[in-house]
Amino acid sequence: MAKLSQDDIKNVKGQGFLINRGTEMFSGRVLPGNGVFTAKEMMKIAECAEKFGNGKITMTSRLAVELPGIHFDDIEPAKAFLAEEGLLFGGTGAKIRPVAACKGTTCVYGNFDTQGLAQEIHDKYYIDWREVKLPHKFKIAVGGCPNSCMKPSLNDFGVEGHRVPQYDVEKCRGCKKCMVEVNCPMKAAKVVDGKMHIDPNLCSACGVCSTGKCPFGAVAKHDKEVYKIFVGGTWGKKTRMGTALSRFVEKEEIFPLLEKTMLWFKENAYQKERLGAAIDRIGVDKMEAALFSDDLLNRKEEILAAPVKERA
Numbered sequence: 001m002a003k004l005s006q007d008d009i010k011n012v013k014g015q016g017f018l019i020n021r022g023t024e025m026f027s028g029r030v031l032p033g034n035g036v037f038t039a040k041e042m043m044k045i046a047e048c049a050e051k052f053g054n055g056k057i058t059m060t061s062r063l064a065v066e067l068p069g070i071h072f073d074d075i076e077p078a079k080a081f082l083a084e085e086g087l088l089f090g091g092t093g094a095k096i097r098p099v100a101a102c103k104g105t106t107c108v109y110g111n112f113d114t115q116g117l118a119q120e121i122h123d124k125y126y127i128d129w130r131e132v133k134l135p136h137k138f139k140i141a142v143g144g145c146p147n148s149c150m151k152p153s154l155n156d157f158g159v160e161g162h163r164v165p166q167y168d169v170e171k172c173r174g175c176k177k178c179m180v181e182v183n184c185p186m187k188a189a190k191v192v193d194g195k196m197h198i199d200p201n202l203c204s205a206c207g208v209c210s211t212g213k214c215p216f217g218a219v220a221k222h223d224k225e226v227y228k229i230f231v232g233g234t235w236g237k238k239t240r241m242g243t244a245l246s247r248f249v250e251k252e253e254i255f256p257l258l259e260k261t262m263l264w265f266k267e268n269a270y271q272k273e274r275l276g277a278a279i280d281r282i283g284v285d286k287m288e289a290a291l292f293s294d295d296l297l298n299r300k301e302e303i304l305a306a307p308v309k310e311r312a
Contacts (some may be wrong), residue, residue, distance in 0.1 A: 004072060016089035017075055020068055027058070027068040028078055029091045030312060033061035033126075034118035034142075035101045044085040052078040062100045062139070064091055077110075094263065094308075096129050097139045098122070104144020104161065111161035111207045111225045114144045117254070125258065130276065135269035135278075135308050146204040152237070153242040153302045156275045157261050158230035160256060163207030166220040167199055172196045184215070205248075227254060231261055232276030240276040243284050245291070263296040267303045271310045 004024050013019070017026040029047055037045070044109055050058050052095060054069025070078055079089055091098045104110025120139060141155040142306070145162070152158025159299035171175035174194035181189045181196060188202035189209065196218065206224070212221040226248035233242025249257065264287060278286050296303065 001307045002200050008072065008240065010146065012044055012072070012075055014093045015075070015079070016091050017070065018066075019113045024072060025054075026067070026072065026075065027066040028047055028053070028070050028075070028089045029060065029128075030065045030067065030082065031088050031090050031098045032065075033122040034099060034115040035103075036115055041085055041087060041264075044087065044238075046083060048078055048081050051081065060091075062091070062098055064098055080229075081298055088128070094136050095132060095133050095138065096134070098139045099126060099142065100140040100150055100155075102150035104142075107144055109147055109206070109208070110144030111163050112251075114142045114143060114161070115152075117159065117170055117251075118142045124255065125262075129262070132262075132266070132304060133308060134262065134266055135271050137276050138275065142257070146206045152228075153208075153231075153244070154233040154235040155230065155242065156232060156234075156265075157258055158233060158242055159209075160228045161225050162205035162228055162232070162248060163210040163222065163225055164248070165203065165209050166207045166222055167196075167198055168218055168220065170197060171214075171216050172218040173216055179215065180219050182208045183208055183213050184225065226250065229254070231291075232279040234274050234276050236279075238274075240274075240280075242276070243279060243287075245288060257291055259300075260291050260296045263300060263303045264290050265305070266308070267296075269309070271308045 009019050012026060016029040019026055019128045034055045037130040049067045050057055052070050056068055058068060059065060099122045100112040104112065104114035105116065139155045140157045141150045141152045143150040143160045146160065152160045153162045172195050174191055178191045178196050181191055185206060185208060186202050186204050189196055189197045209219045211224050213219065216251040229245045229249055230242030232240060234240045265275045268282055269275060
């Protein structure tokens with residue numbers, strides 16, 4: 001086979017195949033919709049690694065798997081082979097990247113079904129927006145609580161689940177050993193003068209006290225979750241903590257906010273400029289005002305049809 005050209009390498013990179021350093025072999029990146037593969041899917045992936053790669057499977061930091069040692073001529077057969085089980089290669093380029101989720105679905109600290117939400121985002125945006133060219137990569141993370149295992153604040157769009165304490169001071173008996181105080185990881189709850197108080201400056205709305213810790217129901221057990229949204233986080237050559245939107249949001253607000261964030265990014269950022277850099281250049285207040293209005297959605301087709309801006 002003739003030596004691979006840079007165009008060959010670039011073309012397959014956009015399909016999820018990255019050149020192995022010092023060789024003409026590739027690692028193919030296989031995408032989970034939400035950080036989860038079934039046993040049947042894993043068996044298919046393992047078979048693909050044996051059939052088309054070097055028999056090894058490596059893990060990425062965003063919960064995808066890579067199959068190294070794939071020959072250029074085997075890329076299309078490998079794609080067809082995994083497609084038999086509904087699996088896709090991908091996850092590279094200046095576009096929406098695979099959605100990463102923590103194990104909040106099963107974790108004792110998880111405030112909601114993180115993997116379910118990640119799958120919804122994957123289906124609606126990763127799949128449907130795969131061909132939308134953005135100024136730079138756009139990463140999404142879904143976290144179940146403020147433990148922040150999936151680092152939502154270090155992604156372009158991060159979702160973090162919370163439960164705000166529902167405290168009824170009249171039901172508080174000022175127990176000598178207050179179970180809410182004992183279990184509060186932030187030490188925000190404290191019994192003072194016979195009544196428990198929650199310091200709003202310390203409380204992270206993690207949800208621990210909302211799981212029935214108080215035997216008298218002073219802090220109600222409840223399943224109502226709200227979400228903190230972070231935008232513009234990055235981690236790597238340049239680090240930027242994501243900007244937290246000024247209020248918690250309900251679940252039905254997440255998808256419109258995500259879509260408006262990507263539209264804002266598409267319209268305002270320069271080519272090869274990350275979302276966080278564009279926010280810092282234009283201003284947090286202007287960005288948030290746009291996200292909490294409907295103007296971007298009203299101009300969606302116009303924004304998507306426009307080319308990415310070049311720097312002057």
